[in-house]
Structures are given as C-alpha cells and as structure tokens.
Amino acid sequence: MKLINLLTLVPFVFSIQAAEVDSATANTNAEASFVSQQKIFDSPVLLTNEHNYQMNYQVKGSKLKRLTLDVSIDSSYANLSIFDGEKLIVDNINIPTKGKHTLNLLVDFESTGIQTLTFVRRTADIKLHNIKFEEVIGLEIPSFADVSKAAAFETENTYKYGGPSVGDIDADGDYDFVLNNHNHIPTQLVINNGDGTVSIERLFTNAQDFHGSAIGDYDADGDLDIMVAKGGGSGSNPTSYMLLNNDEGKFTDVSQEVGITVPTRGRSPRWVDLDLDGDLDLVFINAKRPNYDGPRHIFYKNNDKGKFTQQLIPGIEKVEAERTLITDFNNDGIDDILLFAPLSLWQGNGDFTFTEVTKTWLPKGIDISEVNAVTDVDVNNDGLFDLYLAGGKTHYKLSQKSIDFNPKNEKLDIRDDGEKGSTLINFTADDAINLSAMELTYRLYDGGFAIFLGKNKTRKIVKAKGFQPTQLPEEMKHAATELTIAPSQAEGWPEERLINGMYIGYLGDGKWQAEWVRDQNIYWTITFSLTGVTNVDYDWTPNNRNQQDILLVNKGDRFVDATKEWNIPLGINTWGVTHADFNNDGWQDLFVYRYGYLRERIADLLLLNNGKGRFEIITSHGAFDREDTGHGDMGQAFDFDLDGQVDMLNGSEEEGTWYLYQNKEKLLGNYILINVGYSPKSNIDPYSALVTVEAISGEKYLQRVGSAGEVFSQSLLNTLHFGLGTDTKIKSATIRWRNGEVMQLGSLKVNTLHKSADAQDK
Numbered sequence: 001m002k003l004i005n006l007l008t009l010v011p012f013v014f015s016i017q018a019a020e021v022d023s024a025t026a027n028t029n030a031e032a033s034f035v036s037q038q039k040i041f042d043s044p045v046l047l048t049n050e051h052n053y054q055m056n057y058q059v060k061g062s063k064l065k066r067l068t069l070d071v072s073i074d075s076s077y078a079n080l081s082i083f084d085g086e087k088l089i090v091d092n093i094n095i096p097t098k099g100k101h102t103l104n105l106l107v108d109f110e111s112t113g114i115q116t117l118t119f120v121r122r123t124a125d126i127k128l129h130n131i132k133f134e135e136v137i138g139l140e141i142p143s144f145a146d147v148s149k150a151a152a153f154e155t156e157n158t159y160k161y162g163g164p165s166v167g168d169i170d171a172d173g174d175y176d177f178v179l180n181n182h183n184h185i186p187t188q189l190v191i192n193n194g195d196g197t198v199s200i201e202r203l204f205t206n207a208q209d210f211h212g213s214a215i216g217d218y219d220a221d222g223d224l225d226i227m228v229a230k231g232g233g234s235g236s237n238p239t240s241y242m243l244l245n246n247d248e249g250k251f252t253d254v255s256q257e258v259g260i261t262v263p264t265r266g267r268s269p270r271w272v273d274l275d276l277d278g279d280l281d282l283v284f285i286n287a288k289r290p291n292y293d294g295p296r297h298i299f300y301k302n303n304d305k306g307k308f309t310q311q312l313i314p315g316i317e318k319v320e321a322e323r324t325l326i327t328d329f330n331n332d333g334i335d336d337i338l339l340f341a342p343l344s345l346w347q348g349n350g351d352f353t354f355t356e357v358t359k360t361w362l363p364k365g366i367d368i369s370e371v372n373a374v375t376d377v378d379v380n381n382d383g384l385f386d387l388y389l390a391g392g393k394t395h396y397k398l399s400q401k402s403i404d405f406n407p408k409n410e411k412l413d414i415r416d417d418g419e420k421g422s423t424l425i426n427f428t429a430d431d432a433i434n435l436s437a438m439e440l441t442y443r444l445y446d447g448g449f450a451i452f453l454g455k456n457k458t459r460k461i462v463k464a465k466g467f468q469p470t471q472l473p474e475e476m477k478h479a480a481t482e483l484t485i486a487p488s489q490a491e492g493w494p495e496e497r498l499i500n501g502m503y504i505g506y507l508g509d510g511k512w513q514a515e516w517v518r519d520q521n522i523y524w525t526i527t528f529s530l531t532g533v534t535n536v537d538y539d540w541t542p543n544n545r546n547q548q549d550i551l552l553v554n555k556g557d558r559f560v561d562a563t564k565e566w567n568i569p570l571g572i573n574t575w576g577v578t579h580a581d582f583n584n585d586g587w588q589d590l591f592v593y594r595y596g597y598l599r600e601r602i603a604d605l606l607l608l609n610n611g612k613g614r615f616e617i618i619t620s621h622g623a624f625d626r627e628d629t630g631h632g633d634m635g636q637a638f639d640f641d642l643d644g645q646v647d648m649l650n651g652s653e654e655e656g657t658w659y660l661y662q663n664k665e666k667l668l669g670n671y672i673l674i675n676v677g678y679s680p681k682s683n684i685d686p687y688s689a690l691v692t693v694e695a696i697s698g699e700k701y702l703q704r705v706g707s708a709g710e711v712f713s714q715s716l717l718n719t720l721h722f723g724l725g726t727d728t729k730i731k732s733a734t735i736r737w738r739n740g741e742v743m744q745l746g747s748l749k750v751n752t753l754h755k756s757a758d759a760q761d762k
Contacts, residue, residue: 044072045128047080047121049407049535053128054118061135063109066616068132072100075124076544077571083118084109091603091619092122092596096546096571100129104567106608106618107133108141122406139610140583140668144623144648144661152197155658158184160651162268162323162373162711163576163634164658165213168718169224170249173675175638177649178203178213178226179658180713187213187228189251196641198660203244203251209233212712216271216280217685219245219306222678224716226251227282229266235289238263259308262298265289267322268712271687272335276350278684278739279305285324285339297321301352316346316354325710327376327385328688329361329554333738335688343368343389363552363561367391370547373634375709377579377588379566379609383692383702384554386562388590388709390574391547398573399441399525402543404597405536412530413598416516418443418523422497424515426537433512433532435504436482437599438464441524448473449522450501451483455492457503466523502528510534529599546571549592567614569605575653576634578709580646581723584669586699587611591623591648593632601628601652623648623661630656637708639721644671644751646721670724672733673753674745676705677718679737680760686718688738695727724750 045053059065071080073095080103082090089107109115119128148154159182169176170191176198179188186204193199204210209231215224223246232238240261244251255261265287274281282300289296295317300308321339329336330347337346337354345361346354362368373390380386401423402415416423418440440449451460461479485504493505493513502516516526551566552559569592576593583589587609596602603624607615624632633653640647645663652659672693676686689705701722707715724730730748735756745759 047119047126047128052118052120054116055131056114057117057133058114059109059112061112062137063112064136064139064141065107065109066104066134066136067107068102068104068130068134069128070100070102070130071095072127072129073098073124076542077546078124078126079122080126081120081122082107083120084115089620093619094546094569094571095126096544096548101570103570104617106136106141106616108618108620123404136616139608139616140585140665141608141618142582142606142621142645142663142665142668144621145664146622146625146659147196147662148658148660150196151660153190153200153658153660155179155188155200156181156185157629157655157657158182159655160630160633160653161211161713163651163709163713164636164649165215165226165713165715166636166638166649167215167224167716169215169226169246171223174642175640175717175719177636178215178713179651180210180213182211183207183209186210189226192640203228211266212268212714214269214271214714215716216687216714218243218271218280218302220279220683220685223248227269227271229269229284229712232263232265232287232289235265235287235292238265238289240264241266241269241284258306260300262310264298268324270324270326270714272326272337273687273738274299274311274335274348274350274352275301276334276739278682280685280687282308283324283326283337285321287322288320299352311352313352313354315356319344323371323373323711325374325376326688326706326714327387328704329376329385329387329559331384331556333736333740335738338374338387340371340374341369343371343374361558363559366550366552366561367548370397372574373576373593373709373711375577375579375590375707376704377590378702379551379588380553380613381587381699381701383700384556385704386554387552387559388577388579389550389552390577390592391549392573392575392595393543393545393547396524398543398545398595399527400543401540402545402598403536403538404599405533406597406600407534410531410533411599412533412536413437414529415525415527415598418445418518418526419521420518422515422517423540424513424538427512427514427530427533428510428535429512429532430510430534431532432484432486433530434482434484435462435528435530437527437529438462438481439466439525439527440464441466441527443522443524445520445522446473447500447522448476449526450499452494452497452499452501452503453485453490454505455494457494458489466525527598545573545595547573549574549577565613567617569607569617572605575632576709576711578635578637578648580637580708580721581671582606582637582646582663583608583665584644584671584723584725585609585611586669586701586723586725586727590615591635591637593634593650595631595633595653601626601631601656604632604650623650623659625652625659628652628656630654634709634711636715636717638715638717639673639719642673642719642753644673644721668723670727670750672722672724672730672748672750673719674722674733674735675719675753675755675757676735677755677757677760679739679741680743681741682739684737684739684741686737687716689718690736691720692734692736693722694731694733695724696729696731697727699724699727719753
C-alpha cells in the first residue's frame, strides 16, 4: 500500500536543521555506545488532527540512531508515529496514560544526509517537549522478510488460538508446526520439506471448537504425537481432549483408548514429567465450568508409556487460569508451572504435587491480573530463567467502549459490548458517511438490530457478521453489508430511542450524532465502522487498552521487577511474546506481539538486548504485514532453515493469516546449533533438557528445551540456537536430561549444527 504523502496533510510545520556530532568522535569499539545531540524546544510543539510536526534531520555516521522523546498528553492515552518522507520508521509508539512521558526507540535510516521527519499523533493531542538523537555503535539489527508465499505456506484468514506448536514432528531433523485456528478452520499440520517449502494438511475433516495444542512423544516410540484441546460450549457441553498418535505420519485419535476421558472446557494442554519417572504425563489447564465444583484443571499420570490415569492434585487443580507456561524458575531440575491470569507460581515437587510460591517469589505491587503470554528467558546470561509477562486485554475486555479514529483516512472504528444500555457519539463529516463492518456476536438473542435514520427513524438493515446462517433474521439475509447515508437521508434526531438498534441523525452544519441502544443483554459485542468522519467526540471514558508489560529478573530465590531498568516499552496491548538471539550477539532478544487498533494492523515490537542490562526498541524490522486484516497474536522464534539465523512463525489473530518470516541479515555474529535427542542410557525424550555452552573466551550460555514462550500451546524446540557474537570456538557443551543423565560434547566448531545422537554413536 502506498502511504499518503504526509506533506499534503501539514498546513503548518516547524523546520529545524539539526546538527550532529560526527561519528569519528565516537567510541568505535565493539560495544554499543552513544554520541549525543539534542534539540530543546523554546516551547512545546502541539500535535493535533490538523497539525503534524516536521523537521529536517541530518544523518551522519551510523544510520542507526537512538531517538528519545519527551512528550505529554492531557487525555487517557495516545499514539505517536514518525515518517521519513513517506516511509514509516516509527509505528504507533504507545503513550499509555495522561501526563508526561519519555519514549525511546531505535530508528534505522536508509541513508545518510538530510532527512525530512514528520511526527503524527493518533487518538489524542500530543505535546512534544524535547527530541534527542544518539548514534548507536556495535548493535546489529536483524531484518525479516515474509517468505510465506515462497515456502508454499499460504493459509486461510481465520481466528487463532494463542500461537502454534513447533517441533520436529516427522523426525527428519527440521522443524514442523501445528496451527491452531479456533472454530473456522480445523487444526493444521505443516510439514517442513527441508527445501524451503512446506506441506499443509488438516488434522480433522471439519471445523470444531479447537483451542491449544502440544506435541510430545508420550509412548517413547521416537516420533511426536499431538494433543489438541477442545472447548465445551461455554460450559454447556464439556468435551475431552484429543490425543493424535503419530504412526509414521499417520495420526489416529486414541484418547479413549489410552484413558483420556474426563470432560472439560479445554484450553491449554502440556506434556510434563510430573513424577520424574522418565515418561511424559499430562496437564490440562481449562476454562471454568459454571455450576461445577469438581477439579477445573486435569492431571494424568502416564502408566507404562501410553496409558493414562487421572491424578487429583489439591490446590492447583482449582486455580483461576486458562493459560500456562512450563519452566523451572527455582533451578532445581524439576518442572514448575506458571498459571495466568491472574499469574500464580507453582513449584513442582517431582511427585505429582505442587507448592504455591506466588507471594514469596513475586515482587509486591506488580499487576498480574491481565497477563496474556509469558516467556522464560535468561536476559542477563546468569543461568537463571527470567520472565517476560505480556499484558493486555482479551476479546471480551476489548469489547467495552473501544474506539479508534484515524483522521488520515477519515475512519472511525467502534467495538462495544452488547449488554443493556446505550452509547452515544457526536461526530463531524463533510458529506455522506458509510456504515460498514458491522458484527453482532451472537448471545442467544434472535431479534433484530436495525439502523434508524433521522428524526423519523427511517428503518434500514445491514447484514452483520457474528451469526450462523440459520440464525440470521430473514430480512438480514438479503441485506447489503454496508450502508451509505447522505445528510438528507438522516435529518434530525428522534426524541425517543428505545428499540434495539443504531440511531443516526444529521444535525446540520456538518454535525452528526449516533447512538446504539440495547434494551437487554443482546450480543457479546457490537462492532462497526464509519467512514467519511472528520472528527469525533463523546462524554464517556474510552477503553484504554494499554497494559504495562513486566520483566521479572530471577535472583535465585525470588523475582525482582526490572521493567523500568531494562527499558520495557510503555503501555501496549500485548497478546504474545517469544524470545531468541535474533542478531547472534550472545544475548537473548524479545519479539512482542501488539494487538494494535480495532481494524488496523500495526508493527509488533522487536526488543534487542544490548548486553548492558537494557533492551532497545525497534518497529522497522520487517516481520509484519501492514495489509493483514488481523491483529498481533502469538508465534514462535526458531531456526526454520537451520542456517544459524533465527526465523519466526507468527499468527495474526481475528481473521488474519499465518506468516513465516525469514531472518535475512547476513552480517550477524557467530552461532552454534545443538540438537538434543534422546538420552543415551534411559532413552529420555528432550523435554526440559538443559544445554550449557562455554566459549573459549569464558562466556557461558544456558538454554532449556521447551517453548520460546507460551499462551495456550506448547512447542518442543530441541535444536537449540546459541548466538556467540565474536567467539570463534566452543570449549565445551554439556547436555543434562531431566533424569540427570549428562553428556559432554567437548570442543565444537562454531557456525555448525551438532547432534547429541552423533556424539552418542561415536
């Protein structure tokens, strides 16, 4: 999509010729350092719908700059974007609350010389108090390209359910994946062909209420089986999970046969060795069933490699949560469980019992009520697993007075709940308006929801999404999906507005009014868009979707809140997070998935670990599609093509597609790949194995076999990628399986894949 020329939108701009210290004066060693330059305004510059701010900036030395902005807003929240000419270089940085804030992020210019920068606000007016650029030395920026089409990985637009499951399902040495598509497209299996392409098949013949998935070798036959969660009709029709046994690529549902029969509202399956006997047991984390007092979460013991018996575990089995992460936060070699939201920590005892340690491990004062995703990542290379908590609002909480207005394309998007009440807005439009994208999420209400125009309430019908065909009222079945309304068609405003529906009136002089009325709880959500709108006003408090992500650094016996210290982005509505060393410098980075606007995709955030206790934020990484019709959701970071550069599989939620992004940057540091197979003595599968790599320089790196972040699904990433920076030789590598077996791999070449199975054969 060609961007609108923003220069035509700026009736009055400020121009500043910024000078910068030449890079020759900078510290040129391999570590990141900064040379400062700043411009302090004589008075704040105000960004409004009508006024952007423009400045000329001369880029010298490195094209990578760190930009720091001092801003303030008088409203609940706002967003700020920056264009270099017509290129978007900073995409909708969040300003989460009223008051003054300092924003900072990386800007990767395409060229040196004078660049024309335009600062654009969204949602609310923004005051710019200060702009500061600093040169960045020694930090490599990865660049991603969408290779989905080239890989024959073209998927349908569909709802997602919290990310994929990634692992070597066909046991050929590369990564395959399971795609979770909720209730429109059945769960899909994607096989990596090893030549840069994939093959896609559906694991079920028809769409059902599918949720999360997990892959693991429960019967110890050497291949990965697939567990899939199913919903339970909002609790009215609880069902059991489905275990698909893998027999040389043929998948058969064996759930009943192996003893998985307890009905639930399935959400998050996990393979975990709960009793440390070597085989994989099962953890099912589920939604609450109304009017049911039995165990909410179900635990199964694996008996003799493939038959399961339910185990009751008091305490944890009734916790409020639908999502989970399996990790080892106390570093004792026994898997622990994080449940969310709200977040609670359960220390595994290795005997089918857990001890809750939430109060003793979590710092006081942090908000753990709206955690959407978690990844366990060693951010400071101290051998302990830290936690990144991705915070945001779920579908239902988003559907409460959410409003987005884009003055550039004159489009207003609304998502409100369908509960009893009414919601009114005032807006302006130069001419006719267009009502479109109406969605009424079914809630057992079969009455209509008409459009009433003007004082006389002229009745119109728009075909809305959210119903099954048999539920659509007859007049809606044949209606158009949008409605253009001229001022003459909607003159005046009715005094009485009691019937369910939307009332739209033209008041004269470009002024309009709209109100949607619910006389009872009729829908879960009411969603629509109005185009042709030049401004909007309302007297109710809009839904502030900003929720602060949190970084918890592990101190061995507790976590400390390091969010501010590590420069975690302000606000944001985050639905997922994954981690990897994307630039091979020896430090783990983060990729954070932003939900974005109601009808507009925005760039997710890449947080680059600079190795000095700080993340640098960048939006221009290439790993998102602006034309996508969904929202940032969840994914997994892994090396798809085993070239030593970490790629990503990303899902775009709410009728978006799946994307495979290849890391294209070739000027990155050294790496080593270590494939963890089964243990040499007891044939223990790779789950929860620890790998320690020591470089000849003395640097040590620790990783754990499992997922690179979890929501509803679990991955088995057993080809571990270690970025090494400038290190050129590995002194030793050690693999420790969960049963205590240890393998020493000895001196290893860098930029190479090494397999534990090969070392065992020798």
